[in-house]
Amino acid sequence: MQQIADKFGVTRPTIFSNALTDRGGRSYIGGRMPSAISVRTRRRLWIRSGGYCAFPDCNQTLLEPIEGADDDTNVGIECHIVSRKDSPAVARSVSSLTPAERQDFASLIADRHGFSNLVLMCARHSLIIDDPHAGFDVARVVQIKRAHEATMNAKRSDAQRRADDLVLRYAAIIDGWQQRVGLDEWQTRYGRVFGDGHPRMDAEHLNDLSEARRWMFSRVWPGTEPVLEEAFENFRYVAQDLV
Numbered sequence: 001m002q003q004i005a006d007k008f009g010v011t012r013p014t015i016f017s018n019a020l021t022d023r024g025g026r027s028y029i030g031g032r033m034p035s036a037i038s039v040r041t042r043r044r045l046w047i048r049s050g051g052y053c054a055f056p057d058c059n060q061t062l063l064e065p066i067e068g069a070d071d072d073t074n075v076g077i078e079c080h081i082v083s084r085k086d087s088p089a090v091a092r093s094v095s096s097l098t099p100a101e102r103q104d105f106a107s108l109i110a111d112r113h114g115f116s117n118l119v120l121m122c123a124r125h126s127l128i129i130d131d132p133h134a135g136f137d138v139a140r141v142v143q144i145k146r147a148h149e150a151t152m153n154a155k156r157s158d159a160q161r162r163a164d165d166l167v168l169r170y171a172a173i174i175d176g177w178q179q180r181v182g183l184d185e186w187q188t189r190y191g192r193v194f195g196d197g198h199p200r201m202d203a204e205h206l207n208d209l210s211e212a213r214r215w216m217f218s219r220v221w222p223g224t225e226p227v228l229e230e231a232f233e234n235f236r237y238v239a240q241d242l243v
């Protein structure tokens with residue numbers, strides 16, 4: 001289970017021990033998501049980058065094995081091309097872009113956490129491209145991303161492509177589930193259900209849970225990760241008991 005869960009950045013998705021962790025192992029439950037990058041976008045970014053830093057000729061692998069540990073350490077940084085924050089201290093801030101750049105890269109500005117605005121780098125190169133004095137403008141970083149992804153794409157076998165497509169299908173289901181159950185405000189929504197011996201839940205959130213349960217039931221599951229599917233099935237049963 002853990003192996004499958006790690007692949008998606010998800011821990012056992014029962015309603016109580018629930019749900020998403022980030023790749024550093026921090027739970028999202030009880031607080032807001034540290035990032036609005038979806039699970040599917042994150043998986044797609046890692047797949048398309050091949051797990052290597054995109055900076056030209058860096059070739060650093062971003063999952064490093066550790067002696068004696070089951071899991072690799074993630075040393076990759078998911079960098080925003082048009083920066084997430086609007087600050088003169090960060091390269092490619094919206095306010096620092098020229099009118100032509102704003103026009104050319106309007107879609108990146110509008111969807112800051114989207115796949116097209118993200119590039120995977122090692123820690124060193126993430127700092128270099130984000131240094132406003134280093135000269136990495138939007139066009140240059142987009143070109144770096146595209147060139148790296150094209151190189152990696154040429155190396156992917158048909159079997160790998162099929163496996164990657166399945167990963168993305170599961171990731172899309174996880175995103176849909178996460179949105180429907182309101183995972184980023186889990187504590188607020190569902191904390192009172194079992195908190196003080198007087199179970200209660202807002203009608204709106206109960207309705208969301210019911211809709212999430214129906215939605216889960218109607219998914220077409222790929223069938224290649226039975227343990228993950230079983231965990232979601234468990235979630236559905238628990239949600240059914242609640243609603």
Ligand SMILES: [Zn+2]
Pocket residue numbers: 053054055058059060121122123124125
């Ligand atoms: Zn690098």
